[in-house]
Structures are given as C-alpha cells and as structure tokens.
Amino acid sequence: MRIFQAKAAKLNLGDSWRLPWRLEFDDSIVPTKPSFGWEEYKKGAFARFSCSKCRRCWSTSRAMVVFHMRLLGRQGTVKVRHLRQNCKECSDAPMEEARFSPADINVLLDHLMEKIGVEFYDAMPAKKEHFKRKLDGRPHEESHCEACKQGVCRGWAYDSLR
Numbered sequence: 001m002r003i004f005q006a007k008a009a010k011l012n013l014g015d016s017w018r019l020p021w022r023l024e025f026d027d028s029i030v031p032t033k034p035s036f037g038w039e040e041y042k043k044g045a046f047a048r049f050s051c052s053k054c055r056r057c058w059s060t061s062r063a064m065v066v067f068h069m070r071l072l073g074r075q076g077t078v079k080v081r082h083l084r085q086n087c088k089e090c091s092d093a094p095m096e097e098a099r100f101s102p103a104d105i106n107v108l109l110d111h112l113m114e115k116i117g118v119e120f121y122d123a124m125p126a127k128k129e130h131f132k133r134k135l136d137g138r139p140h141e142e143s144h145c146e147a148c149k150q151g152v153c154r155g156w157a158y159d160s161l162r
C-alpha cells in the first residue's frame, strides 16, 4: 500500500491538481473479466508460499497478480487480487496466500504504473526490455495453481518481463 501510494503520487507530476489513486484488495475480481469501464493488467510475479499443513515452502515466478483499474471523475481506483497456490505434497492442502518481497512488489507496481500511464494519461509505453526473465527452470504445478484452474495462467506465463 505504501509503495503504491508513493508511485501513484508521481503519476500526477506536472498537473496543478493531484488525482488520488486508491488501492483496494478485492478477491472478487475475476481475471480476464473486468467489469464494464475497468481496465485489466495481470502479471506473473515472483512470490513465496508456505503450506499451513506441512510447513513446506516453495517459490515461483508465476504467482499471478491481477489488477483492475478505473478512473472515474477525479478518483482512480485499482483493485488487486493475487491468486493462490496450494501444496503438492499434502492431500486436501488449503490454498495459500502468496508472500511478496518489497523488491518484487516494487517491480510489479512499476509495471502497473506504466500501464496506468498508458491507459489513462496517454503516456507512451516504455521500450520493451530486451531480456527475457529467466524462469526458475522447474515445471509449473498447474494443478496447484489457482490461476491455472481458472484457465488464465497459460499464455502469459512465458512472457518476458513485460
């Protein structure tokens, strides 16, 4: 929330008035199905998970984060949802929340801000980065990934950093 506010404040440099952007966590938003008037940005991010049953930990570069955003009047709203994963070792393992490091949140929100700039402020998209993000080299556990179960994980997963 703090990183978001700091970055959102910079969106309005050069404007005499400042447009507030608000971030809300909302697990009811559906990937690929933003409500009318909302734009979507979704991205696989690096995150760690741990199993609340067996304490096993795993990390992935494919923890999906979905943002839906809207600019209405002078209020910008971003809703965010991160999709969960569950342990592949336990039976009936509960879906676990992703944990993101501040550095990874920072990268993720930079991309979000660029997307907001393009969608709502007519900014030019930044040049695409010329490197591919190295995947972690392990097979993705599709049956334990909430995004896969919703059919929205494939396709974007081997995307480059943006």
Ligand SMILES: [Zn+2]
Pocket (backbone or CB within 6 Å): 051, 052, 053, 054, 055, 056, 087, 088, 089, 090, 093
């Ligand atoms: Zn487990």
Ligand SMILES: [Zn+2]
Pocket (backbone or CB within 6 Å): 062, 140, 141, 142, 145, 146, 147, 148, 149, 153, 154
């Ligand atoms: Zn997946």
